[in-house]
Amino acid sequence: MHKHDTFTANGRHIEKGTELTVRGIGRVKFLAYVTTDTTDWVDAVDKNRMIRSFKPADIKRVHYKKKGVARIV
Helix, strand or coil, rough: CCEEEEEECEEEEECCEEEEEEECCCCEEEEEEEECCCCEEEEEEECCEEEEECCHHHEEECCCCCCCCCCCC
16 A cells, blocks of 8 residues: 555646545545555545545546745845
């Protein structure tokens, strides 16, 4: 079993904390992409802080949050 902190879905780069919309679950935050010899899945946290696991094919949308620019003083 291998855990990956990054993943690409629908042509978008996903890293820990990125919000996703998943079929049948709703909106979650990405934790890890897990692979084994026979299968692969995505682990994420929902709004109730429960860990959810699902197939990468179930990702409907990858949401990006605008990140602030650090000020140089």
